[in-house]
Amino acid sequence: MSSTISLNPVYSRERVESETTRIPTYVYASVFSSLCIAVGLIWDISWHMSVGRDGLLSPPHLVMYLGAVVAGVFSGIRVLKTSFWGSAGEKGASIKFWGIFHGSLGAMFCIWGAFAMLTSAPFDDWWHNTYGLDVKILSPPHLVLGLGMIMIQFGAIVSVLATQNNFNLSENPAMKSRLRWLFGLSAGFLLVMAYIMVSEFFFTNKMHGTTAYKVAAMIFPLLIISISYASPYKWGGTMMALAYSLLMAAMVWVLPLFSAEPRLSPIYNHITNYQPFHFPLLLIVPAIAIDLMVAKWKVINPWILSVVLSVGFLVFFVPVQWVFADFLHTEAARGWFFGRFSWPYSSNPDWEYRFAFYPGSIDTGWVLVKGLGIALLFGILSSRIGLAFGRWMSQVKR
Numbered sequence: 001m002s003s004t005i006s007l008n009p010v011y012s013r014e015r016v017e018s019e020t021t022r023i024p025t026y027v028y029a030s031v032f033s034s035l036c037i038a039v040g041l042i043w044d045i046s047w048h049m050s051v052g053r054d055g056l057l058s059p060p061h062l063v064m065y066l067g068a069v070v071a072g073v074f075s076g077i078r079v080l081k082t083s084f085w086g087s088a089g090e091k092g093a094s095i096k097f098w099g100i101f102h103g104s105l106g107a108m109f110c111i112w113g114a115f116a117m118l119t120s121a122p123f124d125d126w127w128h129n130t131y132g133l134d135v136k137i138l139s140p141p142h143l144v145l146g147l148g149m150i151m152i153q154f155g156a157i158v159s160v161l162a163t164q165n166n167f168n169l170s171e172n173p174a175m176k177s178r179l180r181w182l183f184g185l186s187a188g189f190l191l192v193m194a195y196i197m198v199s200e201f202f203f204t205n206k207m208h209g210t211t212a213y214k215v216a217a218m219i220f221p222l223l224i225i226s227i228s229y230a231s232p233y234k235w236g237g238t239m240m241a242l243a244y245s246l247l248m249a250a251m252v253w254v255l256p257l258f259s260a261e262p263r264l265s266p267i268y269n270h271i272t273n274y275q276p277f278h279f280p281l282l283l284i285v286p287a288i289a290i291d292l293m294v295a296k297w298k299v300i301n302p303w304i305l306s307v308v309l310s311v312g313f314l315v316f317f318v319p320v321q322w323v324f325a326d327f328l329h330t331e332a333a334r335g336w337f338f339g340r341f342s343w344p345y346s347s348n349p350d351w352e353y354r355f356a357f358y359p360g361s362i363d364t365g366w367v368l369v370k371g372l373g374i375a376l377l378f379g380i381l382s383s384r385i386g387l388a389f390g391r392w393m394s395q396v397k398r
Contacts, residue, residue, distance in 0.1 A: 023178060027163055029074035030110050030156035031182050034189040035247075036067030037149045041196055042251045042277050049275040049344040052264030056121060064149070065121065071152045072114025079103030079111065095398050105398050106159030109151050116148030146197070153193055156186040157227075161396045164232060180233050187227045187236070188243020191283070194219055195244070199278060204340070205353050207325035209361035210371025213318055216281075217379035221313050222386040224287050228294045229390025237294070241287035248280035252339035262345040269349045275342040282324055286316040302387045309386075310379030314372065329355045 040063030047060050055061070083102045095105055124141035164179040195202075201215045228237035255274040262271065289312045297305050327333055333340040334355075343349055363371055 023163055023175065023182075024078065024159075026074040026078040026107055026110075027156075027159045027182065029070050030106060030152070030159045031186045031189075033067035033071035033110070034153045034156040034186050036063050036070070037153060038189040038192040038247060039251070040064035040067065041149070041193065042248070043255070045196070045277050046251070046255050046274050047260075049277075049342070050260040050262070050271060050273070052262050052345065056124070061121075064145075065118065067152065068114040068117035068148065071110040071155070072118070075103070075107035075110035075114075075155070078107050104159060104162055105396065106155045106157075106162055109155030109158060113148040113151030113153075113155060116144055116151060118148075120145040120148060149193060150190075153186070153190040157183070157190060158393070158396055160186055161230060161393055162398055165394070165396060180239070183231065183233075183236065184239030185243050187223075187240035188247065191220075191223055191240055191244040192247055194223055195248075195281070202278065202281060204325055204328045205356065205358045206361040207321060208357045208363065210363045210368060210375060211361070213314070213321075213372065214375045214378055216317065217310065217314065217375040218382050220283060220286075220317075220382075221290070221309060221379050222382040222389070224283070224290050224313075225294065225309055225383050225386030226390035226393060228287075228291050229298070229387055230393035232394075234295055235288075235291050237287040237291045238284065241284040245280040245284055248278065252276040252279055252342075253336065256336065256339070256342075264346075267345050269343050269345045269347060271343075271345050275344060276339045277342070279328070279338050279340070282320050283317070285320050286313045289313070289316040302384060306380050306383035306387060309383040310376055313379055313383070314376060318372065318375075325357075329357070 040060045043063065044058070044060035047058060048054070079101055083100060095103060095108060120141045123144065160179060160183045164183065167175065167179065198215050198219055201212050206212050224237040224240060227240045230236070231239075233239075253276075255276045258274050259272055260274045290309060293305075293309055293312050297308060328338060328340055335341070340355075343354065
């Protein structure tokens with residue numbers, strides 16, 4: 001069965017006036033769902049580090065599924081209301097899907113994401129029962145789950161963007177502030193998801209090797225630059241990085257307050273509390289620089305700007321994170337704030353590189369220069385895609 005999406009270029013005054021007087025409920029719901037997904041995913045990683053035993057209805061999974069249900073229900077209600085009870089003007093200002101349904105692009109993404117997440121649940125349970133517990137991270141059920149998560153989180157960003165792009169920000173300061181925070185939070189939760197997907201490259205004992213910075217240059221400029229460019233506010237990228245940092249850090253601080261014990265052998269590290277996940281990367285430093293550069297040079301040739309932004313990202317990220325990685329190996333970082341005491345129950349706590357850089361991940365001299373040069377090229381491409389994507393997002397109104 002083929003599907004088509006048609007766009008009606010005519011906007012109704014009724015729809016525009018409606019959207020400029022209030023923030024639709026489904027927008028709040030989609031941002032809340034994005035938060036549930038981010039929190040549930042971090043908790044699930046900590047659960048595996050601390051408890052080990054998995055199950056379809058484990059507490060972290062329930063939090064993630066709650067996000068899917070909330071996103072699907074509220075966005076679904078919005079689409080059904082517009083499709084079958086909406087006025088001609090409301091339908092004309094929406095996306096038409098399958099010739100029947102009318103709704104915003106963000107709501108459509110949330111609905112598709114919810115279906116993907118909820119479909120993956122019984123599939124994942126069958127997979128574990130057939131092949132064992134967590135045979136591999138990127139199993140087919142997990143890929144479907146991850147795709148659904150990303151769709152909901154992207155749907156939340158698009159929902160906020162469409163609302164604020166249709167909203168006269170100068171007429172209602174209170175709503176402007178609310179939309180600004182919703183935009184920053186939804187973007188930050190997506191950044192959390194992106195970080196988790198590549199987090200294996202950012203273990204502290206790997207942060208003196210260029211592989212980590214190559215991956216960082218491929219992923220983070222694209223996300224931060226696109227948000228910075230699309231944001232109607234000056235500090236869009238900074239707010240994204242701030243939301244990411246606060247959520248990641250909060251999970252480091254909160255999870256160890258609760259007791260947990262391993263339920264799956266082998267047990268090499270006897271623990272009594274949840275072991276937290278990573279302390280956030282210091283992405284807020286390059287995010288501030290990116291916001292300033294985008295604000296100043298937004299209108300110049302995009303390829304030139306991509307080079308400038310890539311250089312800026314590496315200049316403001318690599319030295320800061322490099323030195324911070326040194327600090328995270330010290331005794332001072334093993335307290336509650338940075339959470340470096342964290343260690344999986346199934347790993348030997350006396351491993352010689354637990355608080356030291358792994359020799360195979362230390363680059364110096366020409367290898368370091370070459371690796372950072374490659375990271376610069378990755379960053380240029382990532383920045384260019386981010387600028388194009390940000391330009392598209394800045395025009396979303398449906």
